[in-house]
Amino acid sequence: MARRIYRFLLVCYCASHALAADTLYQGGDSIAMAWLNTLVSKNGLFTLGFTWLGSAESSAGYLGIWYYNNTSHPFWLANRDKPIADSSGVLALDGSGNMKLTYSAGDLVHFYSSPSSTTNLTAVLEDSGNFVLKDANSLSDRILWQSFDDPTDTFLPGMKLGINYTSGQTWSLTSWTSNLVPAPGAFTLEWERDTQELVIKRRTETYWTSGPLTSNTGFENIVIESAPLDFSYINVSNADEDYIMFTISANQYTPQDRTIFSMWQMKYDGNIVDNFTQLEYGAASCKGNNADAGCEKWSEPACRSSRNSNFEFRSGSFGITVPRKNDDNSSLSISDCKDICWKNCSCFGVTTIGNHTGCTFFYGNFTPDPTGRQALYDIIVQPEPTGQVPPGKRKWLLIILAPVGFVSMMGLAGLLWFLRRRRLREKYLYELLTLDSTNDTPELENDGNKGHNLKVCSAATIMDATNSFSAENKLGQGGFGPVYKVIC
Numbered sequence: 470m471a472r473r474i475y476r477f478l479l480v481c482y483c484a485s486h487a488l489a490a491d492t493l494y495q496g497g498d499s500i501a502m503a504w505l506n507t508l509v510s511k512n513g514l515f516t517l518g519f520t521w522l523g524s525a526e527s528s529a530g531y532l533g534i535w536y537y538n539n540t541s542h543p544f545w546l547a548n549r550d551k552p553i554a555d556s557s558g559v560l561a562l563d564g565s566g567n568m569k570l571t572y573s574a575g576d577l578v579h580f581y582s583s584p585s586s587t588t589n590l591t592a593v594l595e596d597s598g599n600f601v602l603k604d605a606n607s608l609s610d611r612i613l614w615q616s617f618d619d620p621t622d623t624f625l626p627g628m629k630l631g632i633n634y635t636s637g638q639t640w641s642l643t644s645w646t647s648n649l650v651p652a653p654g655a656f657t658l659e660w661e662r663d664t665q666e667l668v669i670k671r672r673t674e675t676y677w678t679s680g681p682l683t684s685n686t687g688f689e690n691i692v693i694e695s696a697p698l699d700f701s702y703i704n705v706s707n708a709d710e711d712y713i714m715f716t717i718s719a720n721q722y723t724p725q726d727r728t729i730f731s732m733w734q735m736k737y738d739g740n741i742v743d744n745f746t747q748l749e750y751g752a753a754s755c756k757g758n759n760a761d762a763g764c765e766k767w768s769e770p771a772c773r774s775s776r777n778s779n780f781e782f783r784s785g786s787f788g789i790t791v792p793r794k795n796d797d798n799s800s801l802s803i804s805d806c807k808d809i810c811w812k813n814c815s816c817f818g819v820t821t822i823g824n825h826t827g828c829t830f831f832y833g834n835f836t837p838d839p840t841g842r843q844a845l846y847d848i849i850v851q852p853e854p855t856g857q858v859p860p861g862k863r864k865w866l867l868i869i870l871a872p873v874g875f876v877s878m879m880g881l882a883g884l885l886w887f888l889r890r891r892r893l894r895e896k897y898l899y900e901l902l903t904l905d906s907t908n909d910t911p912e913l914e915n916d917g918n919k920g921h922n923l924k925v926c927s928a929a930t931i932m933d934a935t936n937s938f939s940a941e942n943k944l945g946q947g948g949f950g951p952v953y954k955v956i957c
């Protein structure tokens with residue numbers, strides 16, 4: 470108890486000096502949300518404590534570890550899918566050797582239960598950002614539990630991605646559901662032991678691969694500027710374990726260099742961002758129909774098969790008559806909404822509902838707002854038709870008509886009609902005069918000038934075609950005017 474009060478005073482006194490304790494001891498030692506207690510690593514770079522995440526309207530409490538004093542996105546969370554609604558959270562290492570997170574309404578989070586009563590456990594927030602539970606009474610220095618074995622969405626130097634065959638432990642990152650909700654989201658970053666490369670999956674489907682390691686500082690599709698960091702990958706592959714990690718030189722852990730620190734975050738949109746270079750890699754640019762920089766291609770409906778179809782984030786609106794559908798499942802991330810919309814040819818766009826989760830789907834035309842002042846939607850942008858000639862039947866004749874050309878063709882048609890009528894009239898008068906009614910029909914066809922006949926035919930069909938111009942015969946806008954299919 471005395472130690473607890475002492476620690477409380479120490480934390481209160483030293484919070485602003487980043488000198489607070491880095492260790493939790495067995496026997497009633499605790500970190501309480503209500504008291505704003507924290508552990509701070511010896512080098513002052515990492516803090517463990519409670520913080521609130523979410524929007525201004527709705528936030529929840531989480532036990533996390535963050536970098537220095539920046540609580541906006543802790544790199545590790547103990548209860549990412551068990552948000553604490555009040556300030557009842559307590560992390561405790563009790564006398565029997567249990568380390569657990571308790572709170573008033575909800576399942577507790579159990580980190581470790583000691584099998585024996587003779588332990589003397591300590592939980593230390595190390596200078597690497599790893600929160601490590603050990604037994605001081607044990608002769609071995611064995612780690613009983615560590616936060617690096619239970620990653621959230623951030624890859625720090627010294628963490629592993631891969632598998633330990635002996636313990637069955639796997640290490641992977643899982644993105645948040647949205648920028649406001651840290652619950653496990655749609656994307657994972659994993660180490661693929663067969664191909665020895667990093668893989669980003671969306672709901673278990675491969676979206677992106679890093680390609681093989683090209684050196685100890687780079688993968689084919691990830692290039693980190695390593696020079697100021699002394700950055701290096703370590704890949705281990707044997708019968709016991711198969712993993713990748715990265716290291717930076719030890720002096721990057723000293724407070725003087727705190728702004729030079731590399732950590733990767735698996736973002737909710739499917740990208741990995743490196744905090745040092747602020748460069749992004751990964752799945753956000755993958756849309757199933759491109760294979761750029763590590764993107765995987767997969768099957769999709771024919772309506773989306775054009776390489777140029779894509780989602781764009783645009784300002785505008787859907788008219789009130791446009792059909793829409795809500796799915797308020799708060800486990801759905803924007804990438805799920807886009808995936809569902811992409812696979813349904815009637816869907817034009819999506820937006821999220823609460824905390825940037827859940828989906829509204831729109832099944833009709835979007836009206837863009839060029840001023841950019843209206844709400845933003847993820848809409849599917851289809852490429853404009855190119856006006857290329859489709860391989861049509863031979864019966865179909867394609868005529869490209871400039872509006873001026875069209876008017877003169879109509880004029881020509883009228884003239885030909887007039888000439889033909891006049892010729893027929895002359896012929897009729899001639900026949901009337903000669904009183905020969907047995908020889909009349911072949912006259913027109915054998916009139917001598919086939920070109921005239923063809924033009925008459927064309928003009929007639931053009932006139933027919935005008936009746937249905939606006940419907941299916943309009944193929945697209947070229948530089949010259951409308952393109953029409955005409956039956957001859």
Ligand SMILES: *[C@@H]1O[C@H](CO)[C@@H](O)[C@H](O)[C@H]1NC(C)=O
Binds near residue numbers: 538539540
């Ligand atoms: C963190 O501390 C630095 C000074 O060391 C200060 O400039 C910055 O505003 C602080 N950030 C937060 C989120 O408190």
Ligand SMILES: *[C@@H]1O[C@H](CO)[C@@H](O)[C@H](O)[C@H]1NC(C)=O
Binds near residue numbers: 541
């Ligand atoms: C805190 O970290 C976030 C990323 O996690 C970053 O966007 C933000 O700029 C940081 N804030 C400060 C004050 O450094």
Ligand SMILES: *[C@@H]1O[C@H](CO)[C@@H](O)[C@H](O)[C@H]1NC(C)=O
Binds near residue numbers: 591605606
């Ligand atoms: C527990 O270990 C600490 C060192 O980590 C030591 O100072 C303390 O005496 C030990 N307590 C018991 C009861 O063994």
Ligand SMILES: *[C@@H]1O[C@H](CO)[C@@H](O)[C@H](O)[C@H]1NC(C)=O
Binds near residue numbers: 633634635636710
């Ligand atoms: C793998 O698990 C075994 C058994 O728990 C442990 O001894 C070993 O240290 C682990 N290896 C790694 C790399 O974590």
Ligand SMILES: *[C@@H]1O[C@H](CO)[C@@H](O)[C@H](O)[C@H]1NC(C)=O
Binds near residue numbers: 528824
């Ligand atoms: C998301 O928002 C709803 C209210 O719209 C709230 O009840 C819920 O707790 C929020 N979830 C999180 C994880 O913040």
Ligand SMILES: *[C@@H]1O[C@H](CO)[C@@H](O)[C@H](O)[C@H]1NC(C)=O
Binds near residue numbers: 682684
């Ligand atoms: C690490 O990867 C490199 C490049 O792919 C490979 O040559 C090397 O054998 C790997 N190392 C181990 C220990 O597997």
Ligand SMILES: *[C@@H]1O[C@H](CO)[C@@H](O)[C@H](O)[C@H]1NC(C)=O
Binds near residue numbers: 536537
């Ligand atoms: C990331 O790096 C920037 C400086 O590049 C720093 O201000 C920020 O606190 C770092 N940490 C996190 C968690 O983003």
Ligand SMILES: *[C@@H]1O[C@H](CO)[C@@H](O)[C@H](O)[C@H]1NC(C)=O
Binds near residue numbers: 798799800801805
């Ligand atoms: C909510 O969405 C998640 C993620 O797609 C899914 O696993 C879960 O079954 C959905 N829940 C309901 C009730 O539909």
Ligand SMILES: *[C@@H]1O[C@H](CO)[C@@H](O)[C@H](O)[C@H]1NC(C)=O
Binds near residue numbers: 813
């Ligand atoms: C596409 O969405 C509409 C509207 O929700 C639905 O009626 C239709 O069945 C969906 N089509 C497919 C192929 O899922």
